[in-house]
Amino acid sequence: MPSSAAITAPPETARVKLLRAAMATIRAKGYSATSVDELCAGAGVTKGAFFHHFASKEALAVAAAECWSQTTGALFAAAPYHHHPDPLDRVLGYIEFRASLIDGPAEAFTCLVGTMVQEAFGASPAIRAACRASIMGHAQTLEADIAAAMAERGVLGVTARSLALHTQAVLQGAFILAKAEGDPAPALQSIEHLTRYFTLLFRPQS
Amino acid sequence: MPSSAAITAPPETARVKLLRAAMATIRAKGYSATSVDELCAGAGVTKGAFFHHFASKEALAVAAAECWSQTTGALFAAAPYHHHPDPLDRVLGYIEFRASLIDGPAEAFTCLVGTMVQEAFGASPAIRAACRASIMGHAQTLEADIAAAMAERGVLGVTARSLALHTQAVLQGAFILAKAEGDPAPALQSIEHLTRYFTLLFRPQS
DNA sequence: TGACTCATACCGACCAGTCGGTATGCATCG
């Protein structure tokens, strides 16, 4: 007797297989270097299926960015750092959580939309917009905690928004360093500096 | 009567024209999306000339990364921030100088090797190594000033090297934000946070 | 039956790279 999950789960469509293959391959090789044929082979579907579900390679990239937002959004929403009563602890917990994800080869921990937007910002406004929405939307989930921590500790001279964006900048830059080095170590060290910055800014006495 | 500069200046070879075109085009479109034909057209040379000077497209990318190191190296070596007597002022002057370069469209101020390594780190070890050498070599020019500032102010708990690399991470991440936003503003704000970090770390009383 | 989900075969453009050939300049030698 099949479980109810098995009953209600729809059969995995070519669409989600393609999205999964796209997220993995584009993270590893970039958008331009990833071909439609390669994606089809990786997903085990034909080219006809590809263009049945996506109007173009560009449309797939946009859909992949949206899928990425949903997937990572769920991951962060379920992460334990939200349970800290102190908003500063939630912010520092977020950074620590990001660091904990960094392990193994670069294509396993780097950011799809950060990689894509670097290549596609000039060639495809649609891809740029999707990547921008993903990054900015994620930063916004941090902003409330930062704002609460700022209010609680009387931090002035910065905005919660720019701090949230700076956090994303450090992470994206850390990924580039890790790719260049072929080693996650410099990324982790850079994230340590980010933690130290928040600590100095919010706990100046310690 | 021609100037002696005009006499001694060699005629601009196809090689340097190709390198210039490559640096500009790869910054704007990325490595994979840049075709050899396009580079030849941009440089005003033929495909025969391209493959006379470079064994492959990959070899051109490596040469472009080296050319980028030299060009930017000369730019930073000539920058005024080196004249500050206080090493911390030199470090803060470096960051300010970096910020001053950020203006106009993203392809005009972003980093060639940061862009390239993100795409090519998995596909081409030679390109990755050339980009790594460029980034790490540049970071090293900062390291001595950071170390001197640390010694002078008794800063402990961090290394000059990791601070220099963190600075590069912030800059690279800032470029990604600028590309995603289609606006340099978030990059400049992130660099402000970097300056604030150095200030908090090195001038804790103020 | 008709809408949906594909599979197969195919298209023209473009890709990196090759190849036979040419133009020029410089060193050598008679």
Add this chain to the structure above:
DNA sequence: CGATGCATACCGACTGGTCGGTATGAGTCA
């Protein structure tokens, strides 16, 4: 001096293969 020989710089047509995308039709299920 001029002829020879050879290296460098360059040309552009061409190749095999890959690119994103399309046309058409078959299987499936409501």
